Amino acid sequence: MNDITIEGDLDALYSGAPTVPFTIAFSNPKHQGLNAKFCLRHLVNVHDSDPVNAAHVAFEHPFVVSDRICTVDVPSSAFPRFAYHGSKVDITCQAEVVVDDAIFFDSKVRQTVPLPRLELSDVGLAANPSEALDPHDTISFFRNFMVISFKQKLAWIATFTTFILGLVGNFFLALYDTFVAANPLVYSSEVDIGLFAAGIGAFVGGTAFSALNKKILRTYKIANLTANPPMIAKGRRYRLSDFLEATSSTNLQDVTLRLVVANQECGQYWRGSGTDRRRVTFSQPSRALVLFEKTTAVVFKRADIETYFNDRFDLDQAFDGMVPHSMISDTHGVKFVAVIQIMVGDLADTTLELPFEMWNRSDFADHRLLGEAK
Amino acid sequence: MTRPFDDYLQLANRRLANTRLVVFIGCSGAGKSSYIQHLLAQHPDCRDRPVVRIEQGRPLTWHEKVPDTPCLVVVDELLVMRDVWQIAKLLRAGHRLLVASHLPRPCHWPLLLFGPMLQFQIDRLPAKLFNALAQRGVRSSAGAVDRFIRQFGANYADLDMVLETGPDADLDSALRRFNRFYSVERVRNN
Numbered sequence: 259m260n261d262i263t264i265e266g267d268l269d270a271l272y273s274g275a276p277t278v279p280f281t282i283a284f285s286n287p288k289h290q291g292l293n294a295k296f297c298l299r300h301l302v303n304v305h306d307s308d309p310v311n312a313a314h315v316a317f318e319h320p321f322v323v324s325d326r327i328c329t330v331d332v333p334s335s336a337f338p339r340f341a342y343h344g345s346k347v348d349i350t351c352q353a354e355v356v357v358d359d360a361i362f363f364d365s366k367v368r369q370t371v372p373l374p375r376l377e378l379s380d381v382g383l384a385a386n387p388s389e390a391l392d393p394h395d396t397i398s399f400f401r402n403f404m405v406i407s408f409k410q411k412l413a414w415i416a417t418f419t420t421f422i423l424g425l426v427g428n429f430f431l432a433l434y435d436t437f438v439a440a441n442p443l444v445y446s447s448e449v450d451i452g453l454f455a456a457g458i459g460a461f462v463g464g465t466a467f468s469a470l471n472k473k474i475l476r477t478y479k480i481a482n483l484t485a486n487p488p489m490i491a492k493g494r495r496y497r498l499s500d501f502l503e504a505t506s507s508t509n510l511q512d513v514t515l516r517l518v519v520a521n522q523e524c525g526q527y528w529r530g531s532g533t534d535r536r537r538v539t540f541s542q543p544s545r546a547l548v549l550f551e552k553t554t555a556v557v558f559k560r561a562d563i564e565t566y567f568n569d570r571f572d573l574d575q576a577f578d579g580m581v582p583h584s585m586i587s588d589t590h591g592v593k594f595v596a597v598i599q600i601m602v603g604d605l606a607d608t609t610l611e612l613p614f615e616m617w618n619r620s621d622f623a624d625h626r627l628l629g630e631a632k
Numbered sequence: 633m634t635r636p637f638d639d640y641l642q643l644a645n646r647r648l649a650n651t652r653l654v655v656f657i658g659c660s661g662a663g664k665s666s667y668i669q670h671l672l673a674q675h676p677d678c679r680d681r682p683v684v685r686i687e688q689g690r691p692l693t694w695h696e697k698v699p700d701t702p703c704l705v706v707v708d709e710l711l712v713m714r715d716v717w718q719i720a721k722l723l724r725a726g727h728r729l730l731v732a733s734h735l736p737r738p739c740h741w742p743l744l745l746f747g748p749m750l751q752f753q754i755d756r757l758p759a760k761l762f763n764a765l766a767q768r769g770v771r772s773s774a775g776a777v778d779r780f781i782r783q784f785g786a787n788y789a790d791l792d793m794v795l796e797t798g799p800d801a802d803l804d805s806a807l808r809r810f811n812r813f814y815s816v817e818r819v820r821n822n
Contacts, residue, residue, distance in 0.1 A: 388809055388812075388813065392812050464782075522813070529789060529793045530661050530789040530793075531821075534818045534819065534821065535820075535821055536789070536816045536817070536819070537816070537818075538815070539814065539815045540797070540813060540814045541813050541814075542814075543813065
């Protein structure tokens with residue numbers, strides 16, 4: 259039988275009390291007078307055979323065991339508002355008491371705090387959340403190159419030339435250092451010998467060029483969030499022009515604008531067992547809703563793109579169908595993302611993110627689970 | 633699930649008795665050790681012979697592990713250039729070697745001085761990847777295989793890592809999804 263038991267008054271949490279009392283019973287008299295610590299943790303457990311789980315200490319309270327029964331008042335704000343059980347990660351909450359009664363193995367007890375599950379609406383959920391959040395972008399390089407400005411064309415040519423010259427120069431330098439030079443100029447290390455380093459250089463250069471390439475190809479249009487976008491709340495109606503300012507330097511055909519919200523389950527796991535192990539970080543879309551979608555045949559150059567999409571719409575479904583942003587670290591938790599996608603035929607698409615801070619937190623479904631702390 | 637071994641280098645019918653050194657070159661997870669295992673178990677010139685394994689020990693102790701009489705020595709990880717010297721010493725002592733190497737191909741060229749050598753860069757072979765994809769029932773375009781090899785090298789560990797991320801029946805979609813929603817950090821096992 260365990261020497262220590264923990265019991266939390268979760269009714270206080272559900273009713274919206276500012277603090278939740280936890281009663282800790284110590285049945286072993288040896289614990290009396292010793293230092294102890296109460297700890298409340300948010301946990302993200304990754305569903306995998308070799309997971310990297312994460313924990314965040316939300317509340318910590320050191321105390322001295324002065325009686326058989328001790329009480330710790332935990333602020334309601336330290337609790338997650340709900341437990342999440344997804345396909346790739348779970349978010350739970352755990353209370354722990356540790357008594358400092360040994361040098362190495364202290365007595366401890368852990369208990370999962372039962373929190374309510376979110377009941378989310380599945381109405382209108384996209385069948386393929388990954389595709390909804392990141393639709394395939396078909397780009398015709400030639401057509402795209404022709405519609406960017408003369409200045410951008412020059413920028414592209416300069417970038418491409420620099421990349422090729424850098425690649426060729428690096429390669430010959432590596433060959434020279436490896437096979438010819440008595441005193442190598444750059445690639446002098448015994449391990450990172452020239453050709454290997456040249457390969458790395460080519461990869462880095464190629465990646466940089468690929469990123470710049472897309473950036474330059476997107477310059478046929480300028481799209482930004484408005485300077486003062488409104489707070490997004492339940493029951494209100496919006497136009498895309500509330501969030502978006504976009505113009506094009508060329509006539510566009512088949513332009514589709516979408517507003518998509520999604521949840522991404524985030525975590526990490528290990529793969530491989532050889533010399534190198536791989537720590538895989540994922541942010542996998544688990545739910546997605548397309549809240550607005552409209553296609554127009556033509557948008558004329560220098561016109562405000564958003565004015566072609568002047569319909570009013572509400573975003574209520576996002577509050578009922580999505581889990582609010584619940585990251586416990588940079589890599590673990592559930593992310594809420596909202597994006598405006600501007601998709602143009604065979605030209606490069608653009609995505610703008612509406613940050614979670616724009617969404618009224620108290621309109622999400624979890625706020626109906628627990629009472630508000632007074 | 634254990635998959636049948638794919639002898640993509642077609643070594644099964646190749647004579648290795650006179651080859652002093654066989655080097656498999658590739659990144660971690662490329663299948664170097666698996667190929668060596670396969671040769672030791674199946675190949676007529678390698679199986680049923682005294683084998684000494686040198687795993688990730690310090691190279692200075694290699695000669696202590698190997699007996700004086702010629703035998704088949706398996707070097708599981710050749711990671712740094714200075715260890716090539718230890719390989720040379722083993723070859724000079726009359727041993728035959730099967731080596732899994734992370735070094736670039738030219739690093740092994742000096743070892744030709746000690747006898748016939750075969751070296752295979754096994755993480756740059758599109759055919760190997762096509763075979764692996766066919767075994768897994770996954771379609772792929774040549775472009776996707778090329779992109780995959782440039783990004784990861786032709787290795788099973790990364791292929792499985794990419795394919796397991798979704799139900800895609802083709803490598804093109806799986807690779808696109810992986811690059812959008814996943815990232816990888818390589819951590820050296822010490």
